[in-house]
Amino acid sequence: MAEQRTPRSLIVTFYGAYGREAGGDEGLPVASLIRLLGAVGVDAPAVRSAVSRLKRRGFLVADGSRYRLSDSARVMLADGDRRIYERPALKDDGEWLLAVFSVPEQERGKRHLLRSRLARLGFGQASPGVWIAPSQVYEETRHTLLRLELTPYVELFRGLHEGFTPTVEAVARWWDLPSIAGLHRGFLASQEPVLARWSAKGTQGAREAYRDYLLAVDAYRQLPYADPGLPGSLLPDDWPGARSAEVFASLHARLRERGAAHAAELLTA
Template sequence: MAEQHTPRSLIVTLYGAYGRETAGPFAVAELIRLLGAVGVDAPSVRSSVSRLKRRGLLVAERTAAGAAGYALSDDARQLLDDGDERIYGRRAPELSDGWVLAVFSVPEAERHKRHLLRSRLGRLGFGTAAPGVWIAPARFHEETRHTLRRLQLDPYVDLFRGEHLGFAATAEAVGRWWDLAAIAKQHEEFLDVHGPVLRSWEACAGAPAEEAYGDYLRALDSWRRLPYADPGLPQELLPSGWPGGRSAAVFAGLHERLRDAGAEFVGAGG
């Protein structure tokens, strides 16, 4: 399966992986070099950076050498910081963690905000328990709070924490709240593409910096969406043979083997 990596997504992934540890902004020329290594041409980099600036995720700044560059906005940094636990965390979820409920009501005159709210909750990994009632594991409540405030959607939502008391068994109910078959397919697709990449690196004695950077950035760009599509349910609530653990192990293996070697390539242009 051929994966699609958009220039805009790869830029966000680059900043998430390496941009928060640099002393200053990435110079535009450096962004062109780093994105060129994964097949993105210079005009696409420039246009994507402009879009990210308009969306408030990047801000124009001069580098220490006086070159034009871009740094993360405060909102973008918060968004990436919130995502770290999902993307890199390996803590096994437990049923005793409980749930967070988002209960919302949007006036008909502002129905465009209703669509935005549903879309954003879905992208945060919430499932639909009932019309206007969305559910997710309780550990997502702070990230949800940050996101809704950033989008000025918080006046329409109440958040609750609690446990599921029936009447249906929780394992049965989650099959209504989330499309588990579609989520499992995304895990299998990740495994199909990146499992062979990990096996190839495991057979290598070293990790050449540019190749490590390219494979890691592509893997992270694919992986970082999965912990949002998949809410990370406790094992006892999942169908047998669930592929989520296997795909998480593949990403963890690539992260451990390639991330620091890729940082050498990022730093080589500084």
């Protein structure tokens, strides 16, 4: 979650949460982005600097005085929607997805891209060149590899773990579970009090909903990528993943639409 709460991360979060609707095909002027991000504590110079970096990275495209999402950014955000809001149902059938790859040394940039994308899809490393994930991520994995033109280097297999180490022990080698649990607990430490406040007070203003929703999405959006979605039988008894998903779903249901009203107000200011 290295980009969390940076101006650049918050701009990406805004476009994912509201910007595609608000900006449409024409995009948004910097003045609007300054108002929209000012509501979550980002000052004008930081917004301008972050917009420039996102333009250089190909996330935003300048169109006169307005900035719109690039085609690749729209695809990335659509992929993020599926991962964050529509994650495939957890399976506990013992089936795994294996990605076996080999990349020539002269194309080591592709090797780095492939490893980073597999990690973002939730794969753990079983051995050099062999990565493993729960089988429910097959469709997303296939889509991602096709989109990034990485299929010539990868073969995908489905199967059972029949090794000599119990699966629960092997999983602890393939993923850094304490680190992932720490990410969940960090999210809960910041967002459970927000949910408690909204639950206790009931209806609050659109401004507060907008602020709290953007910060909640920014805090949560990397978690579904870091957490592979393992069945509970392979996780520690106190695993916090289900609770963090519940808290985020509750905040999304309470705040998203209320916050949209404030975003619309800022755009017409």
